[in-house]
Amino acid sequence: MRNITDIIFEVCRVTHVPMVQEVFGDAGLNAVYKVMETVHALYQHVDPERINGQIIVFKVVSSVVQWVPSPVGPAADFAGLANEVAGDLCFEVAADGRPYACTLGTATLETLARTAVVYHYKGAHEEFLAGSERKSVLRLDPSAHSQFSVPTFSNLRDALQNYASENVRESTCYIFRQVWYDANRLFFIAGPESIMRNSLTQFLRNRLGGDHDVWPEQNVNEKNPVDIRVQPRLSNNRLMIIEIKWLGDSVADDGHVTAKHRDSRAEEGADQLAGYLDEQRRSAPTSVIQGYYVIIDARRRNLPKHASLGTTITHANGLHYEGKEIKFNPAPRLIRTDFDKPYRMFARPKCCD
Amino acid sequence: MMRLNPDATFDCLFVANRLQIQRSSFSVQEVHLFTYLACLLWLYRERVVSDWGYEFVGTELGAPFSREIDTALKELLARGYFRKIHDHIRLTELAEQPLHDLSELTINQERSECLQAACSSTAVFSVGMVSSALAKEPELMRAKALPSSRLLLEDSARSQLYVQFDALRKAVSQRSNDLRLPAVVWLTALYRFGEAEA
Numbered sequence: 001m002r003n004i005t006d007i008i009f010e011v012c013r014v015t016h017v018p019m020v021q022e023v024f025g026d027a028g029l030n031a032v033y034k035v036m037e038t039v040h041a042l043y044q045h046v047d048p049e050r051i052n053g054q055i056i057v058f059k060v061v062s063s064v065v066q067w068v069p070s071p072v073g074p075a076a077d078f079a080g081l082a083n084e085v086a087g088d089l090c091f092e093v094a095a096d097g098r099p100y101a102c103t104l105g106t107a108t109l110e111t112l113a114r115t116a117v118v119y120h121y122k123g124a125h126e127e128f129l130a131g132s133e134r135k136s137v138l139r140l141d142p143s144a145h146s147q148f149s150v151p152t153f154s155n156l157r158d159a160l161q162n163y164a165s166e167n168v169r170e171s172t173c174y175i176f177r178q179v180w181y182d183a184n185r186l187f188f189i190a191g192p193e194s195i196m197r198n199s200l201t202q203f204l205r206n207r208l209g210g211d212h213d214v215w216p217e218q219n220v221n222e223k224n225p226v227d228i229r230v231q232p233r234l235s236n237n238r239l240m241i242i243e244i245k246w247l248g249d250s251v252a253d254d255g256h257v258t259a260k261h262r263d264s265r266a267e268e269g270a271d272q273l274a275g276y277l278d279e280q281r282r283s284a285p286t287s288v289i290q291g292y293y294v295i296i297d298a299r300r301r302n303l304p305k306h307a308s309l310g311t312t313i314t315h316a317n318g319l320h321y322e323g324k325e326i327k328f329n330p331a332p333r334l335i336r337t338d339f340d341k342p343y344r345m346f347a348r349p350k351c352c353d
Numbered sequence: 354m355m356r357l358n359p360d361a362t363f364d365c366l367f368v369a370n371r372l373q374i375q376r377s378s379f380s381v382q383e384v385h386l387f388t389y390l391a392c393l394l395w396l397y398r399e400r401v402v403s404d405w406g407y408e409f410v411g412t413e414l415g416a417p418f419s420r421e422i423d424t425a426l427k428e429l430l431a432r433g434y435f436r437k438i439h440d441h442i443r444l445t446e447l448a449e450q451p452l453h454d455l456s457e458l459t460i461n462q463e464r465s466e467c468l469q470a471a472c473s474s475t476a477v478f479s480v481g482m483v484s485s486a487l488a489k490e491p492e493l494m495r496a497k498a499l500p501s502s503r504l505l506l507e508d509s510a511r512s513q514l515y516v517q518f519d520a521l522r523k524a525v526s527q528r529s530n531d532l533r534l535p536a537v538v539w540l541t542a543l544y545r546f547g548e549a550e551a
Contacts, residue, residue, distance in 0.1 A: 004517055004520070004542060005520040007542040007549075008542045009524050011541045011542045011545065012538055017477070017537050017538070018534065018538060021531075022528060025529070033473060036476040036477060037375075041375075140478070140541070141482070150479040154439075154440060154441060205481055205485050206482055206485070209479075209480040209481050210380065210383045210480045210483065213414045233416040
């Protein structure tokens with residue numbers, strides 16, 4: 001494993017904040033922070049994924065240009081952009097610290113960067129330019145569309161709902177994507193559980209703010225570990241445990257099916273989580289424990305018995321199960337109060353029609 | 354009425370104000386987190402830990418906690434400087450003037466620089482990322498390895514931290530005196546170190 005000293009020097013070499021400081025000095029540092037704060041504010045209102053074109057935010061560096069003309073017109077209102085389908089967006093952060101909409105005209109990013117710190121986003125790639133230098137922004141949360149648009153949730157329920165829609169539905173999380181055997185997302189690889197757990201653990205760590213600790217694979221008894229344990233930091237008697245199960249078909253490298261999991265598997269998982277909750281209550285009677293059951297659902301209709309990398313599926317077959325809830329008998333949340341309604345997360349395939 | 358630590362009180366107001374600029378509210382845990390990061394940056398500046406004015410313990414979950422911050426938060430809530438909304442807190446208008454007055458004091462200039470740099474990290478990272486990164490800091494890692502809370506930043510325990518700070522100084526100090534630079538580089542490095550470990 002690399003030591004922390006090596007990583008510190010590497011971070012200095014490859015990341016954008018030291019680059020900007022090296023090019024423009026401390027005035028550049030002020031500018032890059034102002035630009036990042038503006039980008040943050042923009043992404044609180046506008047999802048970068050919904051922008052069809054490119055996003056440019058820049059701030060002229062005061063030490064380079066002695067006098068910067070004030071932009072004309074009112075400061076930009078990011079909230080007004082929330083539901084608009086936007087093409088290219090360009091904002092200058094003025095000397096008053098506020099963003100103003102502008103157009104680049106004939107200027108290019110490179111010419112702009114001679115006197116300004118420039119942020120540029122296009123197609124999920126983001127970079128900073130300063131002087132003749134440019135560096136991609138290090139994406140620490142691979143499931144976020146931008147390093148500056150990682151929302152923080154105050155509770156686990158909101159986070160799980162967002163994980164389903166942002167990461168699982170279209171397999172947008174880079175870690176989660178590794179669960180698939182084929183590009184059309186019809187079959188899981190054999191034993192995808194650890195990848196699912198890693199994907200959800202990282203998502204929760206980044207999104208739950210500083211309020212919670214998230215631990216993968218925690219033992220609750222001598223037999224099986226629970227997938228993820230979440231504990232509020234300043235409340236020792238609260239505990240949330242997450243069990244993950246998957247439905248669908250998994251296949252080995254040669255394409256033969258290793259497991260086919262359907263509704264009965266989901267029932268087994270619910271029983272397992274109920275067992276964990278009972279066990280925890282016995283071992284920690286003063287704790288308030290809540291169970292969260294995550295079901296990654298990749299059921300497909302009419303799949304072939306043997307998988308191949310080029311297997312395709314129609315919309316009708318691929319999305320057949322998307323709206324079909326799993327019937328639990330009995331429903332765990334109806335017979336106990338410490339069990340949230342199961343979070344079924346349907347992972348869509350790529351359909352051929 | 355509880356006795357307030359003046360440094361902790363100022364730090365609560367300062368951090369609350371900074372966090373609230375970005376988001377509508379914040380949690381008490383975030384105040385403990387960012388004041389601890391500011392205290393670490395104070396040490397990076399080669400200042401004495403006892404001059405910070407109050408102490409932190411590392412909980413068994415690997416989180417920083419200060420009794421003085423906890424007391425200040427409760428008292429500020431009781432006096433109406435903060436308002437509670439569910440699990441989160443908001444600064445009220447009542448806090449604006451005292452924060453302004455305290456920020457003007459020369460005695461608070463050096464700690465303001467550290468608090469400012471700590472809070473500026475939210476321009477680059479989500480709070481969760483700051484929390485994950487700091488959990489890989491040597492003192493909190495040691496705290497997590499023990500079954501009970503322990504005092505952080507004691508004399509004998511800071512050597513590993515100083516090794517990291519020496520490396521950080523070599524990497525960035527020739528360039529700038531601005532604390533935001535070592536703060537963002539160190540947090541990124543700690544986060545990546547944690548990823549490599551996972």
